[in-house]
Amino acid sequence: MRRKVIEVYNISKKFRKNPRLEPSVILGRGHWIVAIIDAIREKSYEYITVLDKVSLTAYENEILGIVGPNGAGKTTLFKILSGILFPDEGYGNILGLDLIKDFQKIKRVVNIIGTCEWLTFYEDLSVRENLEFIQKIYAFSGIKPVRSIDRVLEILNLKERIDEKVRKLSSGMRQKLAIAKCLIAYTPIILLDEPFRGLDILAVRELKEIIKNILSKENNTTILISSHRLSYIEDLCERILIMNKGKIISSINVEKLKEFSKKFMIVELEVYGIYSEILNKLKKIFGHSIVYAFSFKHPYTRIVFRVILARREYSISDLLDKLSKYNIRYLYIEVKDPILEDYFTYLIKNGDR
Amino acid sequence: MIKIIRMTLLLIKIDFLIQRKYKLELITSILSKMSIYIVFLLLAIFTDYYTGMNFFYSKFILTGIVVDSILSSALYIPSVVFIQEYRTGRLDLKMILPLSIKELIYALTLKGMLWSAIENSIFIVCWIYFLVHTLFKSIVLTLYFIIITILALYSCLELGFLCLGITLSLEIRGSNPLILFLRTFFVIISGIYFPLDILPAYLRGLFLISPYYYLVNVIRGGEMNVSHLMTMVIMAILYTIIGSFSLNSGIKSMIRKGLWQRWL
Numbered sequence: 001m002r003r004k005v006i007e008v009y010n011i012s013k014k015f016r017k018n019p020r021l022e023p024s025v026i027l028g029r030g031h032w033i034v035a036i037i038d039a040i041r042e043k044s045y046e047y048i049t050v051l052d053k054v055s056l057t058a059y060e061n062e063i064l065g066i067v068g069p070n071g072a073g074k075t076t077l078f079k080i081l082s083g084i085l086f087p088d089e090g091y092g093n094i095l096g097l098d099l100i101k102d103f104q105k106i107k108r109v110v111n112i113i114g115t116c117e118w119l120t121f122y123e124d125l126s127v128r129e130n131l132e133f134i135q136k137i138y139a140f141s142g143i144k145p146v147r148s149i150d151r152v153l154e155i156l157n158l159k160e161r162i163d164e165k166v167r168k169l170s171s172g173m174r175q176k177l178a179i180a181k182c183l184i185a186y187t188p189i190i191l192l193d194e195p196f197r198g199l200d201i202l203a204v205r206e207l208k209e210i211i212k213n214i215l216s217k218e219n220n221t222t223i224l225i226s227s228h229r230l231s232y233i234e235d236l237c238e239r240i241l242i243m244n245k246g247k248i249i250s251s252i253n254v255e256k257l258k259e260f261s262k263k264f265m266i267v268e269l270e271v272y273g274i275y276s277e278i279l280n281k282l283k284k285i286f287g288h289s290i291v292y293a294f295s296f297k298h299p300y301t302r303i304v305f306r307v308i309l310a311r312r313e314y315s316i317s318d319l320l321d322k323l324s325k326y327n328i329r330y331l332y333i334e335v336k337d338p339i340l341e342d343y344f345t346y347l348i349k350n351g352d353r
Numbered sequence: 354m355i356k357i358i359r360m361t362l363l364l365i366k367i368d369f370l371i372q373r374k375y376k377l378e379l380i381t382s383i384l385s386k387m388s389i390y391i392v393f394l395l396l397a398i399f400t401d402y403y404t405g406m407n408f409f410y411s412k413f414i415l416t417g418i419v420v421d422s423i424l425s426s427a428l429y430i431p432s433v434v435f436i437q438e439y440r441t442g443r444l445d446l447k448m449i450l451p452l453s454i455k456e457l458i459y460a461l462t463l464k465g466m467l468w469s470a471i472e473n474s475i476f477i478v479c480w481i482y483f484l485v486h487t488l489f490k491s492i493v494l495t496l497y498f499i500i501i502t503i504l505a506l507y508s509c510l511e512l513g514f515l516c517l518g519i520t521l522s523l524e525i526r527g528s529n530p531l532i533l534f535l536r537t538f539f540v541i542i543s544g545i546y547f548p549l550d551i552l553p554a555y556l557r558g559l560f561l562i563s564p565y566y567y568l569v570n571v572i573r574g575g576e577m578n579v580s581h582l583m584t585m586v587i588m589a590i591l592y593t594i595i596g597s598f599s600l601n602s603g604i605k606s607m608i609r610k611g612l613w614q615r616w617l
Contacts, residue, residue, distance in 0.1 A: 015611075031527030039523050084448055085611040103608060104453040112449050120446035124371045134450065136363055140356050141451040 005189060005222045006058035006081065008099070011090030012246075013076050017046040050076045052246040053090065058189075058222055063211070065233040066226040067344055068243030074226040075115055077243075078191045081224070082112035095188060108141055111187040113178050115194045121177065123167035127158060130166055131180055138185040145185050146219070152183040155210060171198040179207065182215060190215060192225045196232050208236055230344045242347055250347050264346075266338050267307045267319065270331040275303055281326045282307070308338065308346050360452070360460035365467060379471060386472045390418045393546070413573070415479065417545040420569040422476045425536050426469040427509035431458065431517040432529050434465035439526070445614055454604050458517070462510065483572045497577045504585045505564035511589070511596035518599025521613070522606040539565045562588060 051073045058064045066074050079085035080099060083106035092099045095109050114120070121130050131149045138145065153159045156176045161169060169177065175198050182190050192211070196204050215221050227233050233240065242250045271278050286307050309319075316335060323330060338346075372378060397414035401407065438444040438461060447457050470477060480502070487495045512535060520529045540546065542559040543566035549557055560566040567581050607613045 032523070032525045032530045035523040035525040079611065079614075082449060084608065084614065086605075086609045104455075107449065107451040107453075114445065114449065120442055122367065122371065122443065125367070129367075129370060133363065133367060137360070137447075137450045137452060140359055140363075143451060 002059040002061065004057055005060050006056065006092070006094050006224075008057075008081070008092030009055045009090055010053040011051055011055075011077075011080060011087040011092060011099075012049065012053055013051040013073075013080065013085070013088050014047040015050050015076075016042075017048045049246050051080070051087070054243075054246070054248055055090075056241060056248060058224060060222055061216065061220050062239070063216055063223045063225065063237045065230075065237035065240035066224060066243055067228065067230045067233065067240055068226075069228055069348065071245075072228075072243040073246040074228075074243055075193055078112060078114075078193045078224070078226060081106075081189075082110045082191055083107050084112075108143065109187055110189045110191060111182050111185075112191040113182065113193060113195060115197065119174075121166045121174065124165060126163050126165055127153065127169070127177060128162050130177070131184060134181055135184050143185045143187070147183055149184070152180045155183060155214065156180055157206070172200060172203055175199060176203070176207075179210065182221075183210075186219055187221070189222045189224070192223065194226060194228070196227060196229075204232065208232075212236060231339075234339075242344055244348050252343060256343075260343050260346075261337050264308050264310060264338050264342075266336040266342055267309055267333065268304065268336060269307075269323075269333040270304050271328060272331055273303070273329070278303060278305075278328060281328055285322050285326060306342070308342055357456055357459045357463065360456065361463040361467075364460055364464045368464070368468075382468075382472050383474060386422070387475060390422065393418060414546065416483070416569060416572045419476045419479045419483070420543075420565055420572060421536075421540060421545050422473050423480065424505055424509045424539075424565055424568065426473060427466070427506050428513045428516070428532055428536055430465040430469055431462045431510070431513040432520050432532060434461040435517055435520070436526065439613055448614065454607075455600070458514075458600070458604075462513070480572075487571075494577055497582070498571050500582065501567050501571050501585065504582075504589050505568040508564040508585070508589045508592045511592035514596035515592070515599040518596070518601070518603030521600075521603030524610070524612050539563045542566070543569060545569055564588070 054073070054077060056064075066077070068074050076085065080087050081094065083099070083103040086100055086103070094106055097105050097109065099106070122133070125133070128149060131152070135145050135149065147155075150159065150162070153162055156179065158173060158176055158180075161173065166174065166177065175195070179192075179195065182192075195207060195211075199207060211223060211225070216223055225233050225236065230240070238253065240252045241248050242252065282305060286309065320333075323333075393414050394411065397410040398408075400410045404410075435444075435458060438447070448454065484495060484498055487498050513532070516529050516532045516535070519525075519531055542552070542556055543549075543563040544552075544560070545565055549560065561584055564585065567585050570578075570581070
């Protein structure tokens with residue numbers, strides 16, 4: 001039985017809906033007036049729930065994926081788990097450290113790579129100088145480096161850029177530099193918030209290898225990865241949690257996906273016609289089972305529909321009959337097994353209804 | 354404490370690395386700091402010249418400027434360095450590294466004090482001149498002078514943390530008016546630029562709470578006063594309590610609201 005390293009129960013977080021007032025450019029010194037007005041009006045502001053009673057558990061040396069559309073609450077959850085944001089309600093602990101009481105100590109065991117962390121580096125310093133700065137701060141806190149800066153940059157294929165200033169690096173390279181933070185020093189937990197953002201396909205593959213082989217296997221770290229694209233993390237994670245509107249709506253593992261594949265099938269068809277007309281016709285046939293529709297910008301063009309159907313309810317001949325009954329002319333039709341992305345869309349659509 | 358000092362040294366090294374091509378910035382900052390006070394000094398010199406007062410006003414104003422410049426810097430530093438870190442986006446990186454925010458604020462403040470010492474170098478030279486001057490009178494008085502300076506600086510730093518706590522709680526991303534208010538208030542009640550006698554009677558007793566008063570009093574040739582020292586110690590303890598309370602609640606508010614994160 002693996003040890004639980006993260007235990008979080010019913011955590012909620014609300015943020016103010018109204019945007020913060022900003023002083024005008026001309027009266028730029030009015031920050032304090034704005035702040036006081038803000039503080040007085042604070043109670044009258046509306047709040048939106050970003051996290052709604054989220055509970056999760058992560059085990060030692062596990063790679064746990066968190067997937068959800070934009071605004072699902074993934075980043076907020078990661079901020080709470082890394083001790084840089086307090087939850088409004090709920091409680092939890094990370095390796096026995098309380099989320100609120102021990103928020104300072106949590107940073108010693110959790111390493112977070114933020115969504116736009118590459119913007120936080122010293123742009124006027126070189127790659128080596130930035131990493132030396134990070135390494136020294138870890139050393140001050142008693143966390144010994146596990147790899148040299150040269151070795152880390154070798155792993156990340158950035159060795160040639162070691163003496164270059166960060167401002168000269170591309171966004172993808174800066175993202176790699178952010179990952180370097182995890183490779184320098186060992187922390188038992190790593191939170192990767194959208195780590196594949198801004199990376200090309202080759203870099204995504206490289207990073208996946210690093211996460212799987214170096215961070216997880218060599219370092220024995222518990223890794224939580226968030227992404228809005230399931231395809232990026234489905235082959236990395238043992239378990240995947242699906243978040244939508246601040247809630248964890250499902251937890252998937254390989255078994256669940258197999259079960260889903262048995263129950264459902266995917267029909268992909270390419271149709272030529274007016275988007276809205278065909279969508280209405282397909283809705284009459286399939287109801288809410290349409291998971292994905294893609295058309296080019298021109299309204300009268302080819303459209304690709306992806307439909308989830310229960311295997312028992314439809315046979316291929318039924319399907320073809322219904323399409324001809326509604327006078328839908330398709331360019332091609334294909335029946336496929338569902339992938340995780342379909343399951344994810346299916347869950348989110350069912351949650352909306 | 355060692356961790357804070359090591360962190361400060363690291364931050365200073367980073368500043369040197371960043372500013373390696375901008376050494377002129379230091380000279381311009383010294384000059385800009387001087388320019389604020391130069392008008393005061395010129396006015397005092399002209400007044401002395403026309404009234405034949407043998408540099409009486411000039412000395413009075415110069416001592417006032419030295420105290421105002423050094424202590425006001427301590428009052429401003431915590432908020433200024435923190436907001437600067439936030440604006441450049443470097444606060445995010447430091448917030449997620451294994452540092453406590455309080456340690457980070459202390460390290461940033463220490464670093465800010467070093468830069469401020471360079472900015473105030475001319476006034477510090479003046480302070481050393483006054484210190485040497487007391488040395489001719491007695492060593493005890495010199496020690497008293499040093500202790501009063503340390504206590505005054507410490508009190509102003511704690512008041513600076515009080516202001517920073519309010520800055521963090523209210524999320525004031527620009528200059529905090531409380532700092533300007535405190536500085537002006539202390540300058541008025543301590544007789545920095547004019548004698549205390551011209552103040553109305555109800556304001557005269559307020560100098561007790563002002564760290565500015567005690568330092569300017571010693572610099573202007575005041576004798577050793579144990580009751581002053583005791584009052585300063587009590588005030589320093591009081592400022593420490595309210596300063597750390599304000600800073601702690603500011604940090605908690607900052608983490609609860611999550612508003613001081615720029616890129617994360």
